[in-house]
Amino acid sequence: MNSWMVALLLLAVLSLAYQQGWSLSRRLATPEGRLHSRPAYHGSLVAIWTIAPALVIFGLWALFGTSASRAFILANLPAEIVDTGGAALQSAIQRVRAIASGFGVAGEVQPYEAAAGEALRRFQLIASATVLAAAAAFAGVSLYFARRRIATRLRARNEVERLVRYLLLACSGVAILTTLGIVLSLVFEAARFFTFVSPIDFFFGTVWNPRFSTTGAGSGQYGLLPLLWGTVMVAGIAMFVALPIGLMTAIYLSQYAKPRVRSIVKPMIEILAGIPTIVYGFFALVTVGPALSAFGASIGVDIRATSALTAGIVMGIMIIPFISSLSDDILRQVPRAMIDGSIGLGATQSETIKRVVLPAALPGIVGAFLLAVSRAIGETMIVVLAAGNSPFLRANPGEPISTVTVTIVNQLTGDQDFASPQSLVAFALGLTLFVMTLFLNMAALYIVRRFREQYE
Structure with missing residues (x-):
């Protein structure tokens, strides 16, 4: 999927949603019915609720798109190629992807590779169009319901600030979880190492000679x-x-x-x-x-x-x-x-x-x-x-x-x-x-x- 196309779609949806929320709240503002929040908060709230479903769809495709394309390639490869597994299968998958991308491959292209590459190219076009259409459709539905929520007493500022607070909390959580993951990976792998070598020998040893081999604990x-x-x-x-x-x-x-x-x-x-x-x-x-x-x-x-x-x-x-x-x-x-x-x-x-x-x-x-x-x-x-x-x-x-x-x-x-x-x-x-x-x-x-x- 073209990243520029995705970025332009998201930017267009974001701009349209903000303008819709801002203009509608401006029309509702009258001397008899003052808005609880400024129009900028109404526009921001509508934009957030509109862009969220599109981001979820693109995120799911980013997570599972590669696996889906791999499964499609395997379904279009001959059974004897799939049964080989290992490096040979991985090389065949890479060749099919290269053919589908239009860059070509070294050596002679086999008929099954050309057919699989063409099928993969059509699959990618259909999948990209489907994802873009789904994101646009869900964004449109979300925009419709978000606009209907706009009223003079809607606490848009409170909701926007609450959503921003949740976003900041999520970013902090990502940083903490990343640090925790690094530490845990170090601890678990270090514990595996200490099953081969005594911690006393490691921390107090005065000779470093690992002897690159795989013969076990006595190999260095x-x-x-x-x-x-x-x-x-x-x-x-x-x-x-x-x-x-x-x-x-x-x-x-x-x-x-x-x-x-x-x-x-x-x-x-x-x-x-x-x-x-x-x-x-x-x-x-x-x-x-x-x-x-x-x-x-x-x-x-x-x-x-x-x-x-x-x-x-x-x-x-x-x-x-x-x-x-x-x-x-x-x-x-x-x-x-x-x-x-x-x-x-x-x-x-x-x-x-x-x-x-x-x-x-x-x-x-x-x-x-x-x-x-x-x-x-x-x-x-x-x-x-x-x-x-x-x-x-x-x-x-x-x-x-x-x-x-x-x-x-x-x-x-x-x-x-x-x-x-x-x-x-x-x-x-x-x-x-x-x-x-x-x-x-x-x-x-x-x-x-x-x-x-x-x-x-």
């Missing part, structure tokens, strides 16, 4: 500590780079910079947040890594081009805008009366920033810092290209390491058996990252509440 060592240490090391280096630079930048922009300078500098810094992480990874691989290696050689220190130091520095550059922009906005929200009072008591601008502005803005700054930490912990592409993928416990940041995110990518890359511990371990690693982020958020809430009570 799954020690988390090397990956966790690599993640913490890279995130720590990134914050060591980003926190002072980002915070000092925010202080300068909010307290010292002139409006013209601020209008130029802040957008230039925020451009860093829009650069894709793969570009940062490539920059780390071909520029920063070799530069650090050459610098280390000049001072007699062994620094590998792919190392925790390379990944951490580039990641720190990437998250500078997160800290600087958020901290700048927070610092500018500090009440001007507090700053003026400090200066009036004889404090210098630097003393005011240190003893008044920063303490007052501390909850927001901590929130920005922890948001940046979460961003650093979950980063993948930079460490994939620049960290070296070496899962060993090392204290030297100039040597290659591996992180949790890189390992998840490695474990789920390629043709893997998702019932084996080599693949299920990715869910255990993902659950570990989720718990780490959860504790960071809990710490942020604690700090924010504590200092907010102090300054309110």
Whole structure:
């Protein structure tokens, strides 16, 4: 079904219904019989009730249309093709769909494929026309009954607000259910992994050697500590780079910079947040890594081009805008009366920033810092290209390491058996990252509440 046709139909129905409800309510408005709600609410109510059946029909077709077309294709394929099943049957279905779409297929088209493709094309045309006609018919019937409900005392505003509240509640429910589904999928798959590997060996093991095979529980060592240490090391280096630079930048922009300078500098810094992480990874691989290696050689220190130091520095550059922009906005929200009072008591601008502005803005700054930490912990592409993928416990940041995110990518890359511990371990690693982020958020809430009570 053409999506543009559906969108135009819905837009036309919505416009017509709104105009009908609005104009009818305007005609009913008289000095003797005042409307309970404004005509805009009557138009909105009629539009909502008119568009709802059409949306339901299109939603049902979106859910079941693919299954219906597949069943139709199977009914038009020879029995010997259907009985083969597996990849051969799937390939035959794809060829029929390609023929029906008019794009054609590679190789010679068999007679049964041409017949099935032509039948599918007619079926799609009839189905699309039927769905469009049904949506238009139900919308028309709904419009008729919705118009009949319009009266001077109809509480259209209350009904519209109630429907909008239900819509917002449904959107919130989708967000909550999505989060719950992600967590449950991680928990269940991680539980399957722990039937192969002991949780003690996983959380306290110091050797990571999964040995890609499907021989069961004894097919590798799954020690988390090397990956966790690599993640913490890279995130720590990134914050060591980003926190002072980002915070000092925010202080300068909010307290010292002139409006013209601020209008130029802040957008230039925020451009860093829009650069894709793969570009940062490539920059780390071909520029920063070799530069650090050459610098280390000049001072007699062994620094590998792919190392925790390379990944951490580039990641720190990437998250500078997160800290600087958020901290700048927070610092500018500090009440001007507090700053003026400090200066009036004889404090210098630097003393005011240190003893008044920063303490007052501390909850927001901590929130920005922890948001940046979460961003650093979950980063993948930079460490994939620049960290070296070496899962060993090392204290030297100039040597290659591996992180949790890189390992998840490695474990789920390629043709893997998702019932084996080599693949299920990715869910255990993902659950570990989720718990780490959860504790960071809990710490942020604690700090924010504590200092907010102090300054309110």
